[in-house]
Amino acid sequence: MKTTDATTSNLGHAILGLLARTPLTGYDLAQRMRRPIGYFWSARHSQIYPELARLEAAGLIRHEVIDGAGPRPTKRYSLAPAGLAALRDWVVAEPSPQPVRDLEVLRLWSMWTVAPESAIELVESCRRDHRTRLAEYETELAEFAQLPEARDPGAPLFASRVTLEYGIRTQRAAVDWCEWMLGELVDASPPDPSTPHHGRA
Amino acid sequence: MKTTDATTSNLGHAILGLLARTPLTGYDLAQRMRRPIGYFWSARHSQIYPELARLEAAGLIRHEVIDGAGPRPTKRYSLAPAGLAALRDWVVAEPSPQPVRDLEVLRLWSMWTVAPESAIELVESCRRDHRTRLAEYETELAEFAQLPEARDPGAPLFASRVTLEYGIRTQRAAVDWCEWMLGELVDASPPDPSTPHHGRA
């Protein structure tokens, strides 16, 4: 006998994951969907509010009305026991292969259609972006990496730490890749033809 | 004066990028949306056929009827001059920040709610997946990496090579990350309590 027959969406599980850490309002959830979990999952408030209603109807979350500045009653949501069970089930469930969509790689996949100088500019701008995000993640990780809870696999901070580490590693790999590409580009098309160059013409 | 005022979608540019390399039927395009470009962009045939009609209405592509096995006339699409221009414009255009959605990281972000043994299994299955994909990309790259066109920034194979290299680097980073995580997990919770172990309890 299953605890939940209602099929909960990915967004629903993202919300459950947030509420498993601490009770939040819909507004707070929307903020968190930028940072800290915004770097691997995102959603707008217009998507969050209806999903909260669905989760509550399924008995996975509950709310209490608190003081707030909005024109309507401010609701703070928290995880119901069935919600924690549903989250646990989902974490260990067989992952269905998700469709990949990387706009940056798609763009660079057609870089051969433009002049090499434009391609170099393009790659340099990618490198800049990845460097910026890398620096952000590194400062964010530094804020809590040394706390003892960040070492405990049963603590939320542990998961925050390892996922941030993932972000750092992939951004670093992306920066390295950009630099490797720049090497490949200038190797094939030397930037200054007045300077004598070695290698193939 | 712009060449195209019609706003073309990401999918549209993916199709233009494919047709810039060689003429294809809608069916062929759907196949390519799995491999080779399927690892960074994907689409089903039900999405591709209407988009082809839109691109053709915008004058970016053309088709000719060829012999085929389908019940309806088989159409081979190729890029029109305006299509190549639109593709070039898009490649060098300012990229709008795309929303990120990584289901694997979202899942692991809630790994703290399950037993450490379950978490270890989870990470091991992630490592297996990344290793498989890494091996696929490596064999695919080996097929054309040594061809001379793969060194020419103006050739499609150059872009194929560098984007595959990106796939390889990110998958390798992911495998390393999984192994690092396993180290963190067994460090905190020793797998076999009967064996005497060093470090903190």
Next chain:
DNA sequence: CCTTTCATGTAATGGGTTACATGATTCG
């Protein structure tokens, strides 16, 4: 006083998946 932040909702539109539908050829 004006802008930002707090705070919650709905409506319209676009992008994407699943399912429906058809029919010839090739291979086991």
Next chain:
DNA sequence: CGAATCATGTAACCCATTACATGAAAGG
């Protein structure tokens, strides 16, 4: 003779973004 491959399309539905709508408190 049945399954897979070739080959193209439509319809229904879900997910996500943008835009519409409202209003109080706080800060410059």
